Amino acid sequence: MQRFRPFDHLILLLGAAFLVTPVVMAFMSSTHAATEIHMNGLFLSPGGEGMATYEKVLTQKGGFTGTVTGARMVMNSTILGLGFALGKVVVSMLAAYGLVYFRFRFATPIFWMIFTTLLLPLEVRIMPSYQVMSQLHALNTYWGLIIPLLASATGTFYFRQFFKSVPDELLEAARIDGAGPVRFFLGVLVPLSRPMMAAIFIIMFVYGWNQYLWPMLMTTDERFFTLMRGIKTILQVWIGSQIPDYNEAFALAVLAMLPPLGVVLAFQRLFIKGLTESDK
Amino acid sequence: MTASPVVPSPFLRLRQWWTRPSAHPAKVAQFDRPLAPWLFVAPQLLIVAIFFYWPSVQAVTSSFYLEDPFGFGAAFVGLDNYREALSSTEYRNIAGFTALFAATVTALSLGLGLLLAVKADAVMRGAGAYKTALISVYAIAPPVVGLIGMMMFDMHIGPFTKAAALFGWEMRVGIDYRDTAVALITVAVWKQIPYNFIFFLSGLQAVPSSVREAALIDARSGWRRFRDVTLPLLAPTGFFLLVINITYALFDTFGIIDVMVKDKPANNPITLVYKVYLDGFKGNDIGGSSAQSVILMVVVAALTVAQFRLIERRVHYG
Numbered sequence: 396m397q398r399f400r401p402f403d404h405l406i407l408l409l410g411a412a413f414l415v416t417p418v419v420m421a422f423m424s425s426t427h428a429a430t431e432i433h434m435n436g437l438f439l440s441p442g443g444e445g446m447a448t449y450e451k452v453l454t455q456k457g458g459f460t461g462t463v464t465g466a467r468m469v470m471n472s473t474i475l476g477l478g479f480a481l482g483k484v485v486v487s488m489l490a491a492y493g494l495v496y497f498r499f500r501f502a503t504p505i506f507w508m509i510f511t512t513l514l515l516p517l518e519v520r521i522m523p524s525y526q527v528m529s530q531l532h533a534l535n536t537y538w539g540l541i542i543p544l545l546a547s548a549t550g551t552f553y554f555r556q557f558f559k560s561v562p563d564e565l566l567e568a569a570r571i572d573g574a575g576p577v578r579f580f581l582g583v584l585v586p587l588s589r590p591m592m593a594a595i596f597i598i599m600f601v602y603g604w605n606q607y608l609w610p611m612l613m614t615t616d617e618r619f620f621t622l623m624r625g626i627k628t629i630l631q632v633w634i635g636s637q638i639p640d641y642n643e644a645f646a647l648a649v650l651a652m653l654p655p656l657g658v659v660l661a662f663q664r665l666f667i668k669g670l671t672e673s674d675k
Numbered sequence: 676m677t678a679s680p681v682v683p684s685p686f687l688r689l690r691q692w693w694t695r696p697s698a699h700p701a702k703v704a705q706f707d708r709p710l711a712p713w714l715f716v717a718p719q720l721l722i723v724a725i726f727f728y729w730p731s732v733q734a735v736t737s738s739f740y741l742e743d744p745f746g747f748g749a750a751f752v753g754l755d756n757y758r759e760a761l762s763s764t765e766y767r768n769i770a771g772f773t774a775l776f777a778a779t780v781t782a783l784s785l786g787l788g789l790l791l792a793v794k795a796d797a798v799m800r801g802a803g804a805y806k807t808a809l810i811s812v813y814a815i816a817p818p819v820v821g822l823i824g825m826m827m828f829d830m831h832i833g834p835f836t837k838a839a840a841l842f843g844w845e846m847r848v849g850i851d852y853r854d855t856a857v858a859l860i861t862v863a864v865w866k867q868i869p870y871n872f873i874f875f876l877s878g879l880q881a882v883p884s885s886v887r888e889a890a891l892i893d894a895r896s897g898w899r900r901f902r903d904v905t906l907p908l909l910a911p912t913g914f915f916l917l918v919i920n921i922t923y924a925l926f927d928t929f930g931i932i933d934v935m936v937k938d939k940p941a942n943n944p945i946t947l948v949y950k951v952y953l954d955g956f957k958g959n960d961i962g963g964s965s966a967q968s969v970i971l972m973v974v975v976a977a978l979t980v981a982q983f984r985l986i987e988r989r990v991h992y993g
Contacts, residue, residue, distance in 0.1 A: 414809060415811065417827055418815075489719065495702055508720070514979045522952075522955035526730070543726040604816070655814035
């Protein structure tokens with residue numbers, strides 16, 4: 396029925412090339428030597444230096460004080476991503492359960508108190524947040540890195556929407572069986588929410604992994620540096636060097652974008668569904 | 676009979692709102708326990724209180740004080756910090772650039788996202804492959820995007836710089852104000868296209884096939900079909916995305932800007948969020964930085980309220 400439309404394909408090809416080429420270039424260039432990049436520019440074909448570069452980036456101690464390796468940064472980013480995702484799922488699921496399944500005084504102000512956090516991103520209160528953390532002696536700790544990021548109700552919002560869609564009959568049936576709040580939660584609601592929990596966990600892992608400003612402020616000790624922080628450092632070390640380590644910077648960028656790329660490609664459907672339906 | 680209706684006093688109504696369980700309970704069937712719900716919401720409440728309300732209140736408080744950079748006390752200065760921020764030419768210039776940046780990034784990424792979505796919706800062959808390619812970069816972190824963008828616009832090795840040189844445009848990103856602005860906008864748009872693409876495409880695919888067929892009969896020209904049928908149907912999605920994109924351009928581009936201006940903001944374009952960070956952490960001007968934070972809070976709160984309104988509208992449309 397539909398005829399082939401070359402013009403449409405041309406636009407789509409140009410768009411796809413515009414979006415994908417820089418990523419491919421970053422990956423390909425990371426497998427060439429820095430001098431080669433310096434002379435010839437960026438590459439769209441693989442080179443032979445890849446193994447050496449990635450090994451160096453992962454194992455060589457870098458940074459200003461020489462205490463952090465790429466592997467350590469990968470570990471810190473993973474800790475931040477996993478800790479954040481886990482914390483988000485647990486804290487927001489409990490809160491949503493309390494808000495949806497209980498009749499109690501002050502429910503309305505509590506609801507507003509929690510959901511007001513959706514109004515203001517961390518960026519606009521970054522300075523006082525830092526001061527609070529320094530008063531709590533939480534600088535350069537993993538919990539100080541993770542827990543303040545949990546102070547936004549996105550997860551609670553998703554779980555609340557989901558719980559509201561769970562049929563009321565389940566609670567009534569559980570009550571007839573004599574189940575209390577804890578047994579209903581663990582025995583009925585948690586098993587029912589598994590796909591939802593998985594989806595939020597994955598999305599929040601990427602969100603935590605991608606954090607930049609907060610880790611940059613919270614960590615002065617290089618042992619706590621994440622990959623995002625490492626990217627900033629490697630660029631600062633560059634200033635003044637004759638041939639910058641383009642290849643190493645690209646290798647770091649590739650390491651930092653593998654999980655986000657992988658997750659989006661592997662869970663494409665889930666991502667699109669989660670994004671476009673969650674806002675309702 | 677003159678039975679006057681009982682009008683509760685405003686105070687009583689406030690107290691009712693405050694203490695009654697909820698006017699619209701989320702569930703018809705709910706547990707009725709005095710302690711249990713508090714235990715469930717306690718972790719979230721505690722985190723929100725310590726890491727959201729405490730710093731937010733502190734931002735507002737310290738915006739009225741002039742703090743000694745060496746930590747020897749603070750003096751109450753009223754609205755001076757606000758007055759100083761709003762009247763300084765530097766702040767105004769940055770606010771101007773921020774507005775321009777947000778407008779350009781929003782317009783371009785919305786336009787390109789829409790264009791690609793319409794085309795991806797129209798083609799049959801290869802639609803899946805295009806879709807995958809177009810959304811693949813969606814979740815890459817802003818600083819990584821900034822690093823790649825910096826390389827693309829590098830003065831020695833950047834392909835974009837080389838391409839611009841072919842047209843006689845010698846780009847000096849990181850040194851020349853205008854060139855850096857162009858690079859920042861290009862990179863920020865690059866990162867945001869997939870997001871808009873996803874929403875527009877799912878909006879298009881939600882259009883019932885009966886409507887499509889009717890449009891096909893009524894309007895032969897593709898452009899007219901787009902203008903008279905598709906665009907109005909996508910308008911709610913577009914309004915919703917408008918707010919999201921402005922918020923993105925204002926806040927989420929921090930990582931891109933921080934990497935691309937490489938700690939040399941002096942003669943480079945920066946946004947208001949970046950200025951809050953600079954004044955607070957590099958300049959040690961806590962009062963001024965807090966006042967700027969509060970100004971931004973008001974802007975973003977207004978945007979979010981607008982966004983919630985639009986979401987409500989969207990549901991009514993759909």
